[in-house]
Amino acid sequence: MANGQAEVDWRDGRVPISTRFDDPYFSLEDGLAETRHVFLQGNDLPARFRPGFTIAELGVGTGLNLLAARLLWRESGQTGRLHYVGFEAYPMAEADLRRALSAFPEVSDGADLVARALAQPGTTVEDGDMAATILIGDAARTLPGWSGRADAWFLDGFSPAKNPGLWTPDLLAGVARHTAPGGSAATYSAAGAVRRALAEAGFQVERRPGFGRKRHMTVARMPE
Incomplete structure (x- = not known):
C-alpha cells in the first residue's frame, strides 16, 4: 500500500472527511462523545488505568482519541505516565489536524503534542504525563x-467496507x-468478520450498544 498525506474535505466546516476512503474521521453527531x-x-477506562498504562491505536486520524484518553487520565487523578503508540498510514496535515481539534476545546490544547509526534515518526514525544509515539506506514508492516x-x-481505522486493509485476520492476529x-x-465496528477475526x-469478544445511531460496537478482552 502506498502511503502519503491524508486528503481531507470538510462537512459543515467542522467534520473532516477522508476523500481517499469517503469516511468521516469522527462522528458527525459528536466526535468526543463517540470516543468516550x-x-x-x-476498554473499561479509567478503572483499568495504572502508572505506565499503554494504549495502542490503529488509525491515529486527528489524534482525538489519544487526547481524550489523556484528559481522562488527568481527570481521574492518575499518577505516573500514560503511554500511547499509534499506527497511521496517511498522516493528516498539521493545519487540518488543528482545524479538526478546534471543534473540541476540552482537548484542543493537545494539538501540539499530536503534531510533534506526527512530525517525528517513530520518536517518543513526551508532554508531562503522556509519552506518545506514532509509526507512519502500512500497519501490516509497522x-x-x-x-x-x-x-x-x-481499533479506529476507516470502516471495514472502505478500508479493509486495517481489518484483516492477519493484522488483528498481530494486534492480539x-x-x-x-x-x-x-x-465502533460490529462487522461479523471483525468479531470473528x-x-x-x-480475544473474548462481546457486542455492546453502539454510539448514536449505530446499534452495536465490539469489545474484546485477552485472557489473563
Whole structure:
C-alpha cells in the first residue's frame, strides 16, 4: 500500500472527511462523545488505568482519541505516565489536524503534542504525563516491528467496507500478539468478520450498544 498525506474535505466546516476512503474521521453527531463511549468506556477506562498504562491505536486520524484518553487520565487523578503508540498510514496535515481539534476545546490544547509526534515518526514525544509515539506506514508492516504490548487497543481505522486493509485476520492476529494478558480492544465496528477475526486471534469478544445511531460496537478482552 502506498502511503502519503491524508486528503481531507470538510462537512459543515467542522467534520473532516477522508476523500481517499469517503469516511468521516469522527462522528458527525459528536466526535468526543463517540470516543468516550466506544474507546474509553469500551476498554473499561479509567478503572483499568495504572502508572505506565499503554494504549495502542490503529488509525491515529486527528489524534482525538489519544487526547481524550489523556484528559481522562488527568481527570481521574492518575499518577505516573500514560503511554500511547499509534499506527497511521496517511498522516493528516498539521493545519487540518488543528482545524479538526478546534471543534473540541476540552482537548484542543493537545494539538501540539499530536503534531510533534506526527512530525517525528517513530520518536517518543513526551508532554508531562503522556509519552506518545506514532509509526507512519502500512500497519501490516509497522506493527510487526513494534516490540511493545498494549493494555488497551483503539481499533479506529476507516470502516471495514472502505478500508479493509486495517481489518484483516492477519493484522488483528498481530494486534492480539501485541496485547498484554488481560488487555483489551474496542471498536465502533460490529462487522461479523471483525468479531470473528478477533475471536480467532484469541480475544473474548462481546457486542455492546453502539454510539448514536449505530446499534452495536465490539469489545474484546485477552485472557489473563
